Amino acid sequence: MVAETKTTAEAEKTRRAVRKRAKTGDTHLAGYIFISPWLIGFLLLTLWPIAQSFYLSFTDYSLLEDPVWVGTENYVNIFTNDSTFTKSLSVTFLFVLFSVPLKLFFSLLVAMALNQKLKGMNLYRTAIYFPSLIGGSIAVAALWRNMFGLDGYINQVLAWFGIQGVGWISNPDTSLGTLILLNTWQFGSTMVIFLAGLKQIPQELYESAAVDGAAKIRRFISITLPMLSPVMFFNLILGVIGSFQTFTSAFIITKGGPVNSTYVYALYLYEKAFKHYQMGYASALAWILLAIVALLTIVNFAASRYWVFYESEGGGTK
């Protein structure tokens, strides 16, 4: 899945080969030493629960009783006899399709605006980051109702222009859109990562470009974008993985309703597991989601060769 480190300069390669011979096996061992904190944790704490959930996906497991092996029954039922699965998957796809690009675009835009030397910049940044701070807080549900309710803030503003608003969260036509908006509004983390990425771009590059008289847009396309591409790639991958598992806002604000219009996949899975006491079925749902997300991630990694540029690998696109 990971593009192997590649260097273009031949001389570099030979130099390396020489050094490698000198310290045979050194980097193998060093590599494992460095990743050992994760590896040990994975083997000790993560592997067993994951394996267990895979096993449980082939069982009927109420949590309150011991699991009973049922073979592939859960999977067969999901694919042949579960309209909620289809519904929640399509809701989730819609959510991902809109919220990932919106959030990426918006957070990059704001990160650029915040990446300048200006008095009080840290106050602006904090203000703009604030909505992301309150992510899972209980107050968010109350706040969101206050804004998007029938006589909420948004509708009051619309009324000035003579527009009759709807109950944005409680109308099945607009509820998913409102959740996507909420998700975009909490763009802070993505933005901070972009900001850190922007800070990593050496100023000299811009200075020399300025000397060449390159226009702002050109500088953005030929310097900022390629230099930022590893971070952009990270935000894209994580955005996709995270959005497919989106849960909190649907859970605390809409409970999946009205009429399943915001019944995202992770919420369905949660209710199957802890409300309907069907952990076996929920585990099967989880593994299906894993397969879908993994597939998309592989595609993303494959596509990344054509647009992600790593300074450490010298050549950019190969």
Add this chain to the structure above:
Amino acid sequence: MKLKSKVTNHLFLSLFSLLMLYPVIWWVGASLKKTEELSLPTIWPKTPMWENYSKGWHFSSEYTFAHFFGNSLLMEVGNVFGGVLTAAIVAYGFGRLSFKLRGFWFSILLLTMMLPGQVTIVPQYILFNKLGFVDSYVPLVLPHFFGGGAFFIFLLVQFIRGIPRDLDEAAKIDGASVYGIFLRIIFPLIKPALMTVAIFTFIWSWDDFFAQVLYISSVEKFTVGLALRMFIDQFDIQWGQLLAMSLLSVLPSMLIFLFAQKHFVEGIATTGLKG
């Protein structure tokens, strides 16, 4: 920068900040309201109920919120320390060194993020229960010491891959080992990103309610997030006090963000890459 563009920048940013901050204004107002008043569309109450704060602070008869804040901060010290330290080490391994099965392990690392936590939480609870760690912070803190989570490892890997290899090469010629390169070159250079890791770890574990409700059972060990849920019962919610205390509960994260951002924002710009 020209004066004119400076002014427009300030104007634009203040307006945008205000828009983003509307929730806080609403929240402050709501936290000072009487329960009956909350249904009114007005932002500010007629007479502010400052006692929502004092009563909320002393809500539990045994402990004040100071105790819960202390608990949360104690947990956070472990989380941030463990996460920052180990994520950098692991990310260096994945991002800079080549070793057998590196691609395989990295794929596994990413895969662990793709399985929804809802289905691993029960087996994990059973595991920690057998180890005797239930009703302690161990199940909450320990995972941070194993790389701090796939998200942060991957983030740092991306940053490390963005650092030119010339720097390593130069150090190698000077006789530095892989460990030396990590300590002297990579670690200082990814400090801004590490700051991001620290802030996110802090903020995200602050309100990771699901894990906390499962593993912490005695009130003595309650975190702020758990204490806040005590305001909410089936029918009976102490809204004013809940809103007041939950507003206070985001303050630490906000202050940390406000003051820590200097480090990730100025880190590289002042150090310079070709240092």
Add this chain to the structure above:
Amino acid sequence: MMNMRRMSLVSLLLALLLAITACSGGGKGSGSGKTLSIMWWGPDERHEATKKALDLYTQQHPDVKFKPEYMAWDAYWQKLPTLAASKSITDVLQMDAAYLQEYVSRGQLEDLSDIDLTGIVDPGVLENLKIGGKLYGIPLSQNAQGIAFNKEDLAKYGIPLPHKDWTYDEYFQWAKDARAKLPEGKYPIGDTTTWDGFNYYQTAMGKPPIMADGGKTFTLDKDLFMKFYQTYEQFRKDKIVPPADQAASFLENDPQADPMASGVVMTRGATTGSVSALEQLMPGKVGVVNMPTGPAGGGWAQSTIFLSVSANSKNKEEAKNFVKWFVTDKDAGKTLGLTRGIPINPEIYKELEPNLEAKDKLGKEIYDQSVDKALPFYSPAPGFTEWVDAYKKEMDAVTFGQQSLEQAFDKIDKLGKELAAKAGS
């Protein structure tokens, strides 16, 4: 770089943290004493009173100590399945009628039939609570389902107040009459899309409950179903109930979104246990009446909150002694007060009665009005929680005009029959 002093401070704190957590691990039962773990949900008032009661028990029985754990309702039901999965449910636990059958049918709770409650709980009440002839929860308090109304607004618009033992026909007629007198934007009654709303109607009309025999029998009476929901369909057109998107935005007991507290709807369902929360949202404005009735009666009046003992408990005898004491002991009763509603033990209630506050009296009034026409409390059968959710979703889809009543009936009926067949096999 983090400087060394700060680093060592951090590691010191860390070591401290591990030490704290390590200490707290053990401590289970020293010498001859036993430690009973106990878990309940509720508001803070209940926590305080219960802890005092536990101290009282330890004073009276020095060999029994407690490890209490308490939280809010949502957290409780999130956590309990996980505890069940790891076989670590507390020795004693609070139970709710809505969940009791689920946990009993999965073998999580201990049979408590041999606890002698003569003179404390009415034998008829106990008989009603038995599942398969066995008692799995000791009832703690009286509860009943009724309807709360906004007496201030109704008086203001000259609408007569609902009266005790009104029938469904009177209820619907009352709503139509009230519509004519209410201004636009206010509605006499709320819409209904949950299974229990119709189950009240079906049983009041003398038909069996939708789910019976632990889920093996499933009865959804189509004629009644169509009649009931066609009435509401007409009501939606006539603005007697709020439009669907407004109905979907209601959230009971939320100061902004409660249908009644927000001033939008004049009535809504309320129980003895929950009405005090509504009263706090709109002090002095709430009146109560029992559920509409049919030929067979209407509503329910019984205990819905219990103490149960875990089937995996290692201290079953002590646990049983404790739960009996909990409803019997007068001092315990005084300590606990009304924190779990109106105590089931009539003698304890008599002593508390003089201290009732207005909000408690409303709850008592619902109970008193309901008790003579009351039908049993019907909870979802084990394995039917997904049906309960599906019911609401299908009916919501009807209110939003996405499908016809007929279609909704077919889907709800089909799923119910499938689950009943599964329960029977």
